[in-house]
Amino acid sequence: MKQEVPYKIYLNENEIPTQWYNVRADMKNKPAPLLNPGTGKPLTLEDLNPIFCEELNKQELDNDTRFFDIPEEIQNFYKMYRPAPLVRAYFLEKALGTPAKIYYKFEGNNTSGSHKLNSAIAQAYYAKKEGLKGVTTETGAGQWGTALSMACAYFDLDCKVYMVKCSYEQKPFRREVMRTYGANVTPSPSLTTNVGRKILSEHPDTTGSLGCAISEAVEVAVTNPGYRYVLGSVLNQVLLHQSIIGLETKAALDKYGIKADMIIGCAGGGSNLGGLIAPFMGEKLRGEADYQIIAVEPASCPSFTRGKYAYDFCDTGMICPLAKMYTLGSQFIPSANHAGGLRFHGMSPVMSQLYADGMFEARAVEQTAVFEAATQFARVEGILPAPESSHAIRVAIDEALKCKETGEEKTIVFGLTGTGYFDLYAYEQFNSKTMTDVIPSDELIKEYLDKLPKVPGQE
């Protein structure tokens, strides 16, 4: 039934999905399995259980079950900040003068400021159910650490966050949000782990890295009884939990009889992109409908558009499993780019396989163009977007302007993953015109890709 579309479509609480959707069930070519870096063999439940929670490991390895019931306690928690609105961008359409109809799914209406909470609460729930004392993780920009802190506070779980030292010092506000939620936040590298002490003895002045923080968090999880390690992106389980974004988006569109033509999401590790497009991709895989789907990544860290589809380490410390994914090499360090959440060198294996199969396209955009779009959006739509989310805004605006030229009334849906309230240093750079774009050279990318690990059957 068609009705006039309001500015914001809020589902009723009883319309929030009660199952997560596993897109792997509809993929003919399944994502390649994670490999044990020592043996080169696919990881089993037995390999994974000492590190991650058991129930989550089952979700990780299950390529067949189409729907997973969302436990009632997680459904209740979702009602704290969901349904997230699907917003009709009437103000932006008017400002652009486009005949396109633009919608965005806004995931920023919670204190973590992003979609990360959708998976954090699920991972905390299973940890609690397993009787664990707590969980460990790393955080760079801080969105994931904040979300996990909120989830752990709810279930009264101990939460140990290793925060990259330079972020710990430069982003005291994120740190304080985590502390307010009761998390134990340690600057990494630290003296609390063997790996941290080793690094500090060799490099006493290091400001830390995500790879080092991962290594510390994993060490603490593995060596402390009652603790497990959790991760905010890349993994199959995370994409499963994040499918709530796409399922709600589709339910809201269906409620008003709207058919999307184009779906746009920013891509870092793939958690938001994979979640947003899940049910649409499912229809596409089953041949029930077609959509133009666009992944948007930073030109400074272009894993889809300039990386290689190959097995690689998930971390710079090279202690984590090998994943087959679009990668720039685990030693690739992106240039200073404030879209912290998009700086990962690799990409979700699920999204990588779908991209390899030609199921969607990818575009790389430059930072200053992203902040131009962010500012334009903020002024007319009233939300100051996160730098990550603004990558999707950039391409949505570009596509809407193309519609203005051609006169096409396309329906564009994009994911607005979060708010930029903790990214004002980046906005300050943009406002002061000191922001620059740094794009890696072909030589630099080749140098890192030449160092990919040797895996049987891989060139």
Add this chain to the structure above:
Amino acid sequence: MKQEVPYKIYLNENEIPTQWYNVRADMKNKPAPLLNPGTGKPLTLEDLNPIFCEELNKQELDNDTRFFDIPEEIQNFYKMYRPAPLVRAYFLEKALGTPAKIYYKFEGNNTSGSHKLNSAIAQAYYAKKEGLKGVTTETGAGQWGTALSMACAYFDLDCKVYMVKCSYEQKPFRREVMRTYGANVTPSPSLTTNVGRKILSEHPDTTGSLGCAISEAVEVAVTNPGYRYVLGSVLNQVLLHQSIIGLETKAALDKYGIKADMIIGCAGGGSNLGGLIAPFMGEKLRGEADYQIIAVEPASCPSFTRGKYAYDFCDTGMICPLAKMYTLGSQFIPSANHAGGLRFHGMSPVMSQLYADGMFEARAVEQTAVFEAATQFARVEGILPAPESSHAIRVAIDEALKCKETGEEKTIVFGLTGTGYFDLYAYEQFNSKTMTDVIPSDELIKEYLDKLPKVPGQE
């Protein structure tokens, strides 16, 4: 009709009120008029028009019209971030183990992070309609300046904000939000005005004050053709615009057949409190219903509970009109208290008259107790509240705990005016246990009250 109450009550967009409610129309004892400080006579439209917008001055002086139509363009803008949800605090109730039913009206789902946008957009609209080039204002904590910047960006009005110098330097994030919305932000005192130059020549090292910033903003408005000065609280017009908060709250309660027993709001200049309680107070004034209404102020700046109801200057610079209000004296400087929005020495004349008439009660609470409540709330309800809003949370929790003792199932409604994302320095102090409570002595308050201006008919 009673239905099960959802976690969040969102009105439909066509249920958003289309008129503001003027509580003065139902007051038997009208608020005392503003006086010209030179002549001691009530201010007229002719006095006000050089400083403020004409249409707003009519609203300011109109004690009789009960409802004002909200212009269509403002209604449209409201749809960008309204309706604001009325949230049933199921999680908080459970954590407290109280039989009380707690609701809060959340005004923080917009980039300004507070309810201030409700009046900013109205004031910008009338300035645009009058053909002005721009508006000037001052800001301390930065919420009002941010809201006004957003409103001016929407109407393409120039926005000149004088920001207290110490805030300008210590709160660079708020400043950058304003700049992102195109505002011109000047640290005050500055060399751009006569009053600023005079102060700087006498006190070259001053870090500024709200009083000085007001003086600069007014000077720029009065001396530049096409500019007017706007203000975010205290004035009658601001309370009129903020009535949208209470009207939506009442509509949401009525939709589910809920009768509030108690309404709680934080009180600084009175803009949130006056807006939230407006329609409930109207019923009370007309004898149609009764509510227990509680204003909550900081113990460090207790204008209702320890001030005097008398004519006083609205600004420390003593250039603005005289208002009859509960005041601690225009020269009173509250101790360091991070609830920046509640540090005003006086109070809205409307709220002051209602308080003098015994229509509501007031309580003063200490800062550390406020942050305890804020943290408890954040952990279970998922929203990191602004320090200002947390004053209301403190009393709501206290009252809910009283219900636990007595077994009463009271329905408590409080105003959650905004988020604390730009107040993390204060949370850091609380988390690090370095936060203190400073309460002014009776001698100090007497010293300032003894200096109230001489006005005919006032002791």
